Amino acid sequence: MARTRPGGANESASALSSPLPPPSRRALIGWLLGVTRPVLAPLVGSTLCRIADLLLGCAIMAIGAVAVVRAGAQAASGAHIGIPWDLAGQLALASLLKAALRYGEQFLGHFVAFKALELLRGEIFAALIPRAPRVMLEARSGDLLARATKDVDRIEVFFAHTFAPAVSAVVVPLSVVGVVGATTSWPVALTALAFLVAAIGVVPALGWRASLASSRRAVVERAGLTQHVTDSIQGMAEVVGYGRAEERLEEMGAIDRAIQAAGAPARRWTALRRGGAQLLALAGPAAMILVGADGVRAGAFSAAALAGGVAAVVRLAETARGVEELAAALNASFAAAERVWATAHSPIEVVDGQGELARAGSHELVWEGVSYAYPGSPKLALDDVSVRAAAGRWTCLVGVSGSGKTTMGHLALRFDDPAAGRILLDGVDIRGLRGDCLRREVALVSQSAHLFRASVLDNLRLAAPGASEEEARRACQDAGIHDDIEALESGYGTMIGERGASLSGGQRQRLALARALLARPGVIVLDEFTSHLDPALDARVRSRVRERLAGTTVVEITHRLQWVGGADHVAVLDGGRVVEQGTPAALMSAGGALARLVAREG
Numbered sequence: 001m002a003r004t005r006p007g008g009a010n011e012s013a014s015a016l017s018s019p020l021p022p023p024s025r026r027a028l029i030g031w032l033l034g035v036t037r038p039v040l041a042p043l044v045g046s047t048l049c050r051i052a053d054l055l056l057g058c059a060i061m062a063i064g065a066v067a068v069v070r071a072g073a074q075a076a077s078g079a080h081i082g083i084p085w086d087l088a089g090q091l092a093l094a095s096l097l098k099a100a101l102r103y104g105e106q107f108l109g110h111f112v113a114f115k116a117l118e119l120l121r122g123e124i125f126a127a128l129i130p131r132a133p134r135v136m137l138e139a140r141s142g143d144l145l146a147r148a149t150k151d152v153d154r155i156e157v158f159f160a161h162t163f164a165p166a167v168s169a170v171v172v173p174l175s176v177v178g179v180v181g182a183t184t185s186w187p188v189a190l191t192a193l194a195f196l197v198a199a200i201g202v203v204p205a206l207g208w209r210a211s212l213a214s215s216r217r218a219v220v221e222r223a224g225l226t227q228h229v230t231d232s233i234q235g236m237a238e239v240v241g242y243g244r245a246e247e248r249l250e251e252m253g254a255i256d257r258a259i260q261a262a263g264a265p266a267r268r269w270t271a272l273r274r275g276g277a278q279l280l281a282l283a284g285p286a287a288m289i290l291v292g293a294d295g296v297r298a299g300a301f302s303a304a305a306l307a308g309g310v311a312a313v314v315r316l317a318e319t320a321r322g323v324e325e326l327a328a329a330l331n332a333s334f335a336a337a338e339r340v341w342a343t344a345h346s347p348i349e350v351v352d353g354q355g356e357l358a359r360a361g362s363h364e365l366v367w368e369g370v371s372y373a374y375p376g377s378p379k380l381a382l383d384d385v386s387v388r389a390a391a392g393r394w395t396c397l398v399g400v401s402g403s404g405k406t407t408m409g410h411l412a413l414r415f416d417d418p419a420a421g422r423i424l425l426d427g428v429d430i431r432g433l434r435g436d437c438l439r440r441e442v443a444l445v446s447q448s449a450h451l452f453r454a455s456v457l458d459n460l461r462l463a464a465p466g467a468s469e470e471e472a473r474r475a476c477q478d479a480g481i482h483d484d485i486e487a488l489e490s491g492y493g494t495m496i497g498e499r500g501a502s503l504s505g506g507q508r509q510r511l512a513l514a515r516a517l518l519a520r521p522g523v524i525v526l527d528e529f530t531s532h533l534d535p536a537l538d539a540r541v542r543s544r545v546r547e548r549l550a551g552t553t554v555v556e557i558t559h560r561l562q563w564v565g566g567a568d569h570v571a572v573l574d575g576g577r578v579v580e581q582g583t584p585a586a587l588m589s590a591g592g593a594l595a596r597l598v599a600r601e602g
């Protein structure tokens, strides 16, 4: 059973409106690796390739330096400078191998990154399913979009540019230092190690906390920008129509400036760390020469060996740079991962029950003492509402705008659960029913039903995948949309544009109605289902729908009071409360709330 919230206001914490406390870094990494377990093997492969590639890079530099020093010594002694075939051969072999390893690292690395993105997107989508549609009551759609797209993209950095550089940043310098120590001198090797530890281990950690806090703020601001852009694009007609383009642009500019300001500390630390790491990484080789000079003079090791070691350590500066860049990108990546994590771990507020409900032509639907407040809202949208929609009858919910009619419909489909009271289907609390079973038996034709970028037929079959074309056609005839569809270029095969843009509001509404009729639910909630239709079409559609739905439980939410007389039962809402209910005739003759609404409508 789902949790009920006491009192009116909904105080539940949501991962979207009030984020969960961020997870520890360990927990976050553990989660990321858990989600992306299938890519761990190629990730290790890519890392090994990178380590070998970097080591070969150092070896090539060292071989080159040895060759130059040897040639210098030969020139100084007046000997003939021959081509060092041994070193040239080693260089050629190492170069070829390096190229192959580079290919392997890039190939595997990109495979890992893209596969990881796919897995993470799957994870966030899977997390939304049990949280929908409730999550839509509170989430700003742009914010959800940002989490599923931009934030997930930013996490790519973790896989593509974190694991392999981090492991190689430890393994490669230690290996080079070990080789220098074993082949040349340990004091020289340890000198290099001291500078490398400072450049790779200490400097990248400077300002870590401040950078992370700054990145977190920037990620949130960026999500705000996505929200703003989504709003502006979806509402382009209103923005342009009301001459608000300049204002929207200014607002966007202000959000941009907020993003810049939020990210400024992170950028300052990044610049400082980059400079520091480079300075240390290049000061190391100079220190090696100072420490090793005496050894060369004393003949403890050759100048060529020292030069080889120094050249290899110079090459390690690249590793230091890689780690530094990683530290900067990683903050943004972790800040994004925290948001995706929060979505995936937000509490599931509406938990499916286990109960079944047999398929039937109609069910009784009862709201029993239902109170409800939207997430984050202090105000009750429904206050102790009790209405019985009898099986097979037509019940109308009427009332002024904002009185709570749509909310009653949404709760009947468990968009959320009431804070108090129950909703019963054939006497069974819907919280105890399986979600798919409830949605099979109760259908909603909402004011803004979504149509997908797919053919008309596919949009219809969303509700009843097994329906034949003939059944779909009949449902469309009953919804009064069949002739409009036949007039389209490819009839039922016509692709509907994004968000059904190629259809008019009234056509979209009737298509959504046909979709619900096709599913043959036992209860159908019709929310202003003819609001876009002219009176003549409204009358025609109603008469067909009435015929088709004879014997089905219908709950109609409407402002069109001229049709209320045909209902079996009417409930009048005001301010979230039922102010009167009964048969339309009884209510009209009582001269109460319904009569006043009708009189007001004229």
Ligand SMILES: Nc1ncnc2c1ncn2[C@@H]1O[C@H](COP(=O)(O)OP(=O)(O)OP(=O)(O)O)[C@@H](O)[C@H]1O
Binding pocket: 137, 138, 374, 375, 377, 381, 399, 400, 401, 402, 403, 404, 405, 406, 407, 408
């Ligand atoms: N997602 C939401 N978040 C917060 N409050 C909401 C939300 N949706 C609706 N409300 C509030 O709940 C109350 C009831 O809204 P509801 O949509 O149920 O009214 P309605 O009677 O269907 O209105 P209309 O006839 O205009 O569709 C209103 O005060 C509204 O502002």
